[in-house]
Amino acid sequence: MIKTPYYLIDKSKLLRNMEKIAYVREHSGAKALLALKCFATWSVFDLMSQYMDGTTSSSLNEVKLGKLKFGGETHAYSVAYADDEIEEVLAHSDKIIFNSIGQLERFADASASHVRGLRLNPGVSSSEFLIADPSRPFSRLGEWDADKVATVIDQISGFMIHNNCENSDFALFDQMLGEIEDKFGSLLEQPQIGWVSLGGGIHFTGENYPLDQFCARLKAFSERYGVQVFLEPGEASITMSTSLEVTVLDTLYNGKQLAIVDSSIEAHMLDLLIYRESAKMAPNDGELEYMVCGKSCLAGDIFGEFKFERELKVGDRLSFIDAAGYTMVKKNWFNGVKMPAIAVRELDGSVELVKEFTFDDFVNSLS
Ligand SMILES: Cc1ncc(COP(=O)(O)O)c(C=O)c1O
Numbered sequence: 001m002i003k004t005p006y007y008l009i010d011k012s013k014l015l016r017n018m019e020k021i022a023y024v025r026e027h028s029g030a031k032a033l034l035a036l037k038c039f040a041t042w043s044v045f046d047l048m049s050q051y052m053d054g055t056t057s058s059s060l061n062e063v064k065l066g067k068l069k070f071g072g073e074t075h076a077y078s079v080a081y082a083d084d085e086i087e088e089v090l091a092h093s094d095k096i097i098f099n100s101i102g103q104l105e106r107f108a109d110a111s112a113s114h115v116r117g118l119r120l121n122p123g124v125s126s127s128e129f130l131i132a133d134p135s136r137p138f139s140r141l142g143e144w145d146a147d148k149v150a151t152v153i154d155q156i157s158g159f160m161i162h163n164n165c166e167n168s169d170f171a172l173f174d175q176m177l178g179e180i181e182d183k184f185g186s187l188l189e190q191p192q193i194g195w196v197s198l199g200g201g202i203h204f205t206g207e208n209y210p211l212d213q214f215c216a217r218l219k220a221f222s223e224r225y226g227v228q229v230f231l232e233p234g235e236a237s238i239t240m241s242t243s244l245e246v247t248v249l250d251t252l253y254n255g256k257q258l259a260i261v262d263s264s265i266e267a268h269m270l271d272l273l274i275y276r277e278s279a280k281m282a283p284n285d286g287e288l289e290y291m292v293c294g295k296s297c298l299a300g301d302i303f304g305e306f307k308f309e310r311e312l313k314v315g316d317r318l319s320f321i322d323a324a325g326y327t328m329v330k331k332n333w334f335n336g337v338k339m340p341a342i343a344v345r346e347l348d349g350s351v352e353l354v355k356e357f358t359f360d361d362f363v364n365s366l367s
Contacts, residue, residue: 003242004247005262006244006340007245008319008345008351009343010346011345017240018051018243020211021051021236025053028216028219030230031229032231035055038200038234039329040328053230054094055073056076057075060078060081060092065303076090077096078099088341093358094193095195100118101148105285108155117154118152118159119162122135122163122179123144124179126164126166129165136212150186155190156192158194159184160196160232166203167203170214170217173202178309185225192229193225197230198232199232205233229271234325234326244263245340247262251290254322257288257289257291257312258270261295263337267296268294277319281321284307286309287308290305314366339357339361340357341355
């Protein structure tokens with residue numbers, strides 16, 4: 001028995017996403033790179049790397065992780081590189097994508113023999129949250145002005161455009177890609193432009209996504225501009241593959257039934273707290289409702305309100321589903337709460353504990 005809390009990655013569930021990604025690669029010609037910012041738990045890269053072309057990154061550390069642990073094609077991107085990072089970034093990447101013309105020019109000599117791209121910002125996005133909207137007013141994420149970009153186009157061979165956010169609506173993806181074509185078509189059709197990454201945020205591995213229409217649209221885009229298309233799925237790669245396993249430590253009644261578990265939304269599922277979203281449980285349809293809370297001191301350390309068939313008791317095991325994306329990469333030592341271990345359910349059903357965190361890890365996270 002593995003002690004809670006722990007994240008449990010189920011490879012057979014991961015495989016369902018991988019097979020959809022493989023389908024899209026085959027039918028659209030696009031290449032798929034795992035966005036490490038979303039999920040970087042390298043214990044399952046052995047499976048993922050059979051179905052994806054490589055990784056993309058947001059920092060020197062991520063690009064190194066991708067190169068060393070995943071392999072395949074490694075894209076380097078960062079909002080801004082520091083002078084003392086650039087050599088190592090170049091040494092660990094096949095392509096470097098600069099966020100701004102300023103960065104491209106700053107590292108023009110250092111990167112002269114590397115494959116280089118630039119991030120474009122089309123000014124349209126599907127984000128419902130301002131904090132996550134790459135096209136928010138005054139956004140620093142990419143260049144907006146096609147005329148300005150045209151002045152440096154000789155130095156690059158491709159573009160990255162990440163404007164989708166949790167977008168499960170193919171029509172909206174299609175419409176925004178059309179807007180990108182209108183705005184940046186004159187750049188995309190330049191003969192020296194050979195590749196375009198359309199970023200992440202497209203939820204094409206979800207239920208009922210029209211995969212064939214998606215593939216046809218990607219293929220048409222690729223053929224129209226003569227470019228290799230890349231996708232950078234983060235969430236789409238790992239959606240619904242992982243749970244956070246916890247145990248009830250206490251129950252209280254304070255006008256509502258409360259259950260406190262041996263985890264913390266702030267420490268172990270921080271993204272949900274940032275976006276004011278509830279964790280997910282399934283099933284969630286009994287007669288008894290509980291507010292399930294974390295054990296940190298934060299008053300709002302609440303995973304959500306869930307319905308149960310039976311009264312909850314100390315020692316009961318609960319499982320939050322869909323717990324892979326932007327969780328493990330953001331976990332932290334707030335309150336010194338025990339950091340969840342990481343376990344993997346292999347394809348044969350056996351469960352392997354792949355990582356445990358100790359007091360020493362807590363101590364070593366500070367000095
Ligand atoms: C440049 C870039 N690529 C890919 C992703 C991955 O997005 P998602 O996890 O929503 O697929 C992000 C997310 O912010 C991103 O900024």
